[in-house]
Amino acid sequence: MAAKYGVExxxxxxxxxxxxxxxxxxHAACDADIPSFKERRDExxxxxxxxxxxxxxxxxxxxSLxxxxxxxxxxxxxxxxxRLATIRARLEA
Structure with a gap:
């Protein structure tokens, strides 16, 4: 895709x-169900x-993440x- 659009x-x-x-x-240490490195990569x-x-x-x-x-x-x-809408608005501003 990069070559198609001339992206270096x-x-x-x-x-x-x-x-x-x-x-x-x-490295998260909170009560949320944060996947470990192995779990995250496997998923x-x-x-x-x-x-x-x-x-x-x-x-x-x-x-996937x-x-x-x-x-x-x-x-x-x-x-x-x-959050995606906020980011999109910032990028389009």
Whole structure:
């Protein structure tokens, strides 16, 4: 896809934030049902190979993480939707 659109750096700018979020989750110490590193990666692998197999990497990683966090009740659909709307508004401003 990067070659198709003439993108020289195929890693999207949000990938760094995603990696940071994953690192923070790996070290989280709270009462929420935060998956361990192994659980998160195992879930990501399964979801990326099945439900989100049509998405390229790293988009599949991002969507798989969101899926897992919603399924565990760490964030709900409404809150995720609101946060995405806030980010979209900021990007379009």
């Amino acid at each position: 750096n195929p890693v999207p700018p949000w990938k760094t934030s995603l990696d940071g979020l994953c690192d923070a989750l790996d 990501e692998d399964v979801l990326s190979a099945t439900v989100y197999s049509s998405l390229p990497y790293p988009e599949s990683q991002l969507v 969101a899926h897992s966090l919603v399924a565990r009740g760490v964030i709900d659909d409404a809150e995720l939707e609101q």
